Amino acid sequence: MSTLMAFVAQVLHLLVVMVAAPTLAGLSRVLADRLAGRDGPPLLQPWWELARLMRKQPVIAENASVVTRYAPQLVLTVTLVTAMLAPGFTLGMALAPLGDTLTIAGLLVWARLALLLAATDAGTAEGGVAAIRASRIAFLAEPALLLVLLGLSALAGTGNLDAIIDGQRDGGLVNGAAIEMAIAALAILVWAAVATPPLDAAFSGRDLAMVHLSDDVRRVVWFTLVTTIAVPAGIAPPDAGPLAWALGLLAWVVRLTVASGAMAGIGLLVGRTDARRALGVAALLGGLALVLSLAGAGPA
Amino acid sequence: MSDPILPLLLAMVCVLLVLGAVGAAVPRASRQAVGFVGAVLGGWGALLALLVLTLDQSPASLALPVGPPGMTLHLALDALSGFFLLLLFLSGTACVAVAAEATESPDAAPATLAGSALCLAGSVLTILAADAVTMAIGLSLSGRAIWATGTPGRARAWQLGVSQMAALTVLAAAVLCGGATFAAIRPHPTPFLFLACFGPIALAGLVPFHGWVIPAHQAAPARAGALLSGAMQPLSIYVLLRVLLDLAGPAPPVWWCWPFLGLGAVSAVLGGWRAAAQAVQVDSILAAMTIRQTGLAAIGIGFALLGRASDLPTLTSMGLAAVLLLSLGQALCGTLAHLAAGAVRQGAGSRLLAMLGGLVHPMPIVTLGMGAALLGWSGLPAGIGFAGIWLLFQAVLDAPRMAGLGMAIGLGVVATALAVSSMLAGTALVRLIGVAFLGRPRGPRAAGAVDMAAPARPGFLVLAALSGLAGLMPGAALLVLAEPAIRFLTHDGLGVRSSGLGLFPSTGWSGYLSVPLIAVAGVVAGCLLALQRRRPGPPPRVSPIWNDGFAPPPAWLPFGEPLTQVATAGFLPPLTRPPLSKLRMHLPRLDRLWALVGASAAVLAVLAWIGLA
Numbered sequence: 001m002s003t004l005m006a007f008v009a010q011v012l013h014l015l016v017v018m019v020a021a022p023t024l025a026g027l028s029r030v031l032a033d034r035l036a037g038r039d040g041p042p043l044l045q046p047w048w049e050l051a052r053l054m055r056k057q058p059v060i061a062e063n064a065s066v067v068t069r070y071a072p073q074l075v076l077t078v079t080l081v082t083a084m085l086a087p088g089f090t091l092g093m094a095l096a097p098l099g100d101t102l103t104i105a106g107l108l109v110w111a112r113l114a115l116l117l118a119a120t121d122a123g124t125a126e127g128g129v130a131a132i133r134a135s136r137i138a139f140l141a142e143p144a145l146l147l148v149l150l151g152l153s154a155l156a157g158t159g160n161l162d163a164i165i166d167g168q169r170d171g172g173l174v175n176g177a178a179i180e181m182a183i184a185a186l187a188i189l190v191w192a193a194v195a196t197p198p199l200d201a202a203f204s205g206r207d208l209a210m211v212h213l214s215d216d217v218r219r220v221v222w223f224t225l226v227t228t229i230a231v232p233a234g235i236a237p238p239d240a241g242p243l244a245w246a247l248g249l250l251a252w253v254v255r256l257t258v259a260s261g262a263m264a265g266i267g268l269l270v271g272r273t274d275a276r277r278a279l280g281v282a283a284l285l286g287g288l289a290l291v292l293s294l295a296g297a298g299p300a
Numbered sequence: 301m302s303d304p305i306l307p308l309l310l311a312m313v314c315v316l317l318v319l320g321a322v323g324a325a326v327p328r329a330s331r332q333a334v335g336f337v338g339a340v341l342g343g344w345g346a347l348l349a350l351l352v353l354t355l356d357q358s359p360a361s362l363a364l365p366v367g368p369p370g371m372t373l374h375l376a377l378d379a380l381s382g383f384f385l386l387l388l389f390l391s392g393t394a395c396v397a398v399a400a401e402a403t404e405s406p407d408a409a410p411a412t413l414a415g416s417a418l419c420l421a422g423s424v425l426t427i428l429a430a431d432a433v434t435m436a437i438g439l440s441l442s443g444r445a446i447w448a449t450g451t452p453g454r455a456r457a458w459q460l461g462v463s464q465m466a467a468l469t470v471l472a473a474a475v476l477c478g479g480a481t482f483a484a485i486r487p488h489p490t491p492f493l494f495l496a497c498f499g500p501i502a503l504a505g506l507v508p509f510h511g512w513v514i515p516a517h518q519a520a521p522a523r524a525g526a527l528l529s530g531a532m533q534p535l536s537i538y539v540l541l542r543v544l545l546d547l548a549g550p551a552p553p554v555w556w557c558w559p560f561l562g563l564g565a566v567s568a569v570l571g572g573w574r575a576a577a578q579a580v581q582v583d584s585i586l587a588a589m590t591i592r593q594t595g596l597a598a599i600g601i602g603f604a605l606l607g608r609a610s611d612l613p614t615l616t617s618m619g620l621a622a623v624l625l626l627s628l629g630q631a632l633c634g635t636l637a638h639l640a641a642g643a644v645r646q647g648a649g650s651r652l653l654a655m656l657g658g659l660v661h662p663m664p665i666v667t668l669g670m671g672a673a674l675l676g677w678s679g680l681p682a683g684i685g686f687a688g689i690w691l692l693f694q695a696v697l698d699a700p701r702m703a704g705l706g707m708a709i710g711l712g713v714v715a716t717a718l719a720v721s722s723m724l725a726g727t728a729l730v731r732l733i734g735v736a737f738l739g740r741p742r743g744p745r746a747a748g749a750v751d752m753a754a755p756a757r758p759g760f761l762v763l764a765a766l767s768g769l770a771g772l773m774p775g776a777a778l779l780v781l782a783e784p785a786i787r788f789l790t791h792d793g794l795g796v797r798s799s800g801l802g803l804f805p806s807t808g809w810s811g812y813l814s815v816p817l818i819a820v821a822g823v824v825a826g827c828l829l830a831l832q833r834r835r836p837g838p839p840p841r842v843s844p845i846w847n848d849g850f851a852p853p854p855a856w857l858p859f860g861e862p863l864t865q866v867a868t869a870g871f872l873p874p875l876t877r878p879p880l881s882k883l884r885m886h887l888p889r890l891d892r893l894w895a896l897v898g899a900s901a902a903v904l905a906v907l908a909w910i911g912l913a
Contacts, residue, residue, distance in 0.1 A: 057838035061845040063740055065660045073832075077825040084820070097810045098817055102690055106681040109726055113680070116730045120866070123658065123740030124847050128866030131734060135727055135871045142726070143719035146693075150715055154697055160810035206837050287716055288903065294701065295708030 021216035058205030089248035092238025147286035323414030342393030352382035376430035379784035397759030418445035432474030455515030466499030522642020530635030560602030565717030567595025572724025649745030679722030687774030
């Protein structure tokens, strides 16, 4: 793929993610409500909410510092960069060489910590308690994610996300048991990440809109990551043209829809389960996947 | 080229010794002048070390006709010493430049100034040493100098004991190896060399010798704490590298790597846990982070040894790159964080997190420095700590495969420790910054805190900028500063695969490319800001906080009800009782986490039994 095409693909990818993010959030809500037998909000409700928030005047606590002021921008920036690194409809986008799995995990941590700090910034009881609760959930989720990603890197012989997906597309990474465990762990992590609401109590108006948009983008990133690694069918190879892109786009939309339907179904089945219990299983699966992939085949 | 530099460095040691001798006796008025001389000297030292690293790495040596009866002291300078000299001088210069202005407690200051100079002199001597006697003298001197500055008590005594033990073990190992000079030991290494590691391991605070670290940091004044964390920790790592990877020759026994990998993993988790869950003082959180950093460096040393024993030069250089980068981070961030803690202690009157809060408003400079230091320690991208941990993860991937399930399980445990430890560091960052620097003040002194004195700020900010720069360009830092040392230790000219853009794994074209990543993030953030500028919404309104119905504080309680703000507890789920005590009492109700650990161990054991590998 020429450099120009790689850039075009990258920009297109970002645009698709931005458009898909609130829509997918609406779809998840609709699906969850329909499965529960309720009517649910309209599909485009998140868009209207974002537009309404953008018009509202933000209110900032007296005691808030520069952290509250700039955290929404930081979180949105970091999440968008993460989204640019996770291939959706084609491989070989312009930023593919930056797509190191551990770096992606680090960027997700950045967004989480910025929100945690903003929650403690005003000095309210509610913010502090919310920060503590969120930090306790990350206790297992973050190491589990790192282990899963390291296991996938060990299987593929490279830490690059593009190369990992390419390896899967070319007939699967060799070690079957390990990759299934890794994908299962990743799915649990996605469920836990999507099921926990964002720490948004410190924000209002446009800032809140930015935090909600980042949460929607994060959902797209998670769904894209897990589904593309599990079923990379349809994704365009690095040197493909616009026709393959269109096909890849279609496959991506199907993957995202199926993923949000599956998450809604799981949400209905497990109800309000404590995320930490599921995350323990994810950590266990992640560790096992890593050990199996280190012990089994791979570049010697 | 290094030949003229070595005498210059020796002269610097002498001047520092003189400074240490007269520092205590200097009158108050001219103390600033002494501090200035110290800072200039340190800056020159850093420049000289940089010269050694950039211009020429050919080793130089020097024999001094002084010393214990019947002996001469041997000095040498090579790329490894150059790298650690640079760290030492950076940390020492910052300490002297910042702390000469801070009158922490008026009567303690002169002793601290003298102590810092002597500690620096001893550390430089340790690094320049080419025989065990000189090294022991240096270690002993620097430990004694820190001891002299601390408040009397058991913690200080432990610190002295540990540093003297380090000197003694180095001497004992040399005696058992049958020669004092390194040149005599190097051709005929014996397993006795491993003995020399015990002292430096304890001095670095590796588990199980970590008990003294937190109390010693609490007992020492901020400047000595900064030296203890930013200079002595890298110094002990230097001694370990010198003994294990230089003196021990090209083929150390395989088992040497396991204690380092195992104890390093335990230290990385335990230190992080202390910082994120247990420590309630600013200093103790920082000391716990130092223990964690030591653990990470030990894991790197373990990988380097494993690579050497199993003849995988890429693994060796990956492990060494991680160790050197982590040491650089420790020298910059450890010094910075302890100086910031000293400013908090002085300006806000307490080091208990539960007495602080909201310091970002009165102390923006200190907050910036503490934030930079914790970013550099934690595992967040664009911090230098992330680069170090990233290299360690790459080393896990580079470790020998096909070596059986036992090896895979060991590596899995190390990787799990790394992952847990980086999560803990992030939690510690949120806990320290969120409780002490953000939120509302929890007491009158915190509300009336004053920022660091203006003359002390430049040195402090330069250190913060250096740590930020090193985190932004870890690849360049490795190439310019650490590459000569790695080449020196690996002998075969195999350096690290890094460029100005970032770090690369041993195979492949994609890695942690920090500079492009930051550039992309900058472009995205710029676009967001431009959009916001273009269509400015209604301006934000500042209003009093709504605290879930808690009334505004009454006049007799000006800081409000303390319980309406969270404090230090609860950021991690409790994990205090050891599993066995639970097993004995109520077997069916196992704690879930321990059940998880047990289950994974059982599954792994079954897999091992089946012989899956």
